[in-house]
Amino acid sequence: MTHAETLKIESRGRGTYEITAAVEAVVGRSGISRGLCNVFVLHTSASLIVCENADSTVRRDLETFAAKFVRDGDPSFIHDLEGPDDMPAHIRSIFTQSSITVPVQDARCRLGTWQGLFLWEHRTNPHRRQVVVTVMGDS
Amino acid sequence: MTHAETLKIESRGRGTYEITAAVEAVVGRSGISRGLCNVFVLHTSASLIVCENADSTVRRDLETFAAKFVRDGDPSFIHDLEGPDDMPAHIRSIFTQSSITVPVQDARCRLGTWQGLFLWEHRTNPHRRQVVVTVMGDS
């Protein structure tokens, strides 16, 4: 059994956007109680992460770290057509995830107590992002 | 066909713990001979990696690298409630994996000759960790 839906997320620019509830809603509508749920982002300048969702300072520090991990406007980059955050957005995506697969049990995502699924927008400007959620398993 | 089990791993603090045999045992018990096996860690301060499992110096160098990649007690972090290794543990997890999916063939994980699956504990203190193994496919 396979069920798929595409989520649309309007980002307000660089930052993390929790999508756990939206993904869980797709699992609920799928009628699947045991199996796997794959989340896939259709872009190369936004990515997916599993992150602590209790204390927002975690995601603030994550941005602080990422800004040093790869610097906007780094002069060693050739690819800057869309601005100083263009190439850093690709690198931040590649070093995190485009695809995350989560177990489904009792018709829900089986996540740890403090785990949330997030879309990580790496571009500084707002973007319309799409995430494909595919649920496979037994009813 | 879906089969799932939760592995419990008692870490002795920061370091890599091979789980290949334990994951393969779940595949064996599943009765599934062809399909996919997903491994998912239920925490945000421990992660999963595929790593060379022949020479342990690889994992020693990996720790050396990770300690420089994100420094314990970095003063730019706000989130340090649980100590200087708190935020670094989250970042090390996000930049590696929470979820890895491996092909199943002939009722075994199809891994390369030198590949092993490891839980990477990022906290300095021992922790009780849980990893969900989900096997889907044909008998």
Add this chain to the structure above:
Amino acid sequence: MTHAETLKIESRGRGTYEITAAVEAVVGRSGISRGLCNVFVLHTSASLIVCENADSTVRRDLETFAAKFVRDGDPSFIHDLEGPDDMPAHIRSIFTQSSITVPVQDARCRLGTWQGLFLWEHRTNPHRRQVVVTVMGDS
């Protein structure tokens, strides 16, 4: 329904090699129209990434970045049996992906407009690499 094939890729040394068409061909031969496609690399010194496939300067800048992310011949590494690029190849693999799962819709990989799947060879010398493609779903 499960279908699996192993792709063989002859790398010419460090660099990115697009495998999107080869993966799509496996999906086509599988007879599966809706489900998931898992791509898994059988090595610990080459990895998989989803990357922009329109402008090759993205992948050139990615190499520039990776060369600074972990330096060949870094004297803090013990593991250098196979040369100065040995340990960096393992680290570059661990911080990107060994396994990527992509949605399958209408008998094709559902990728974003600018997304491609790439094998990233991290060793400086040419290598023969194997990638397992597993397609699961409904016909």
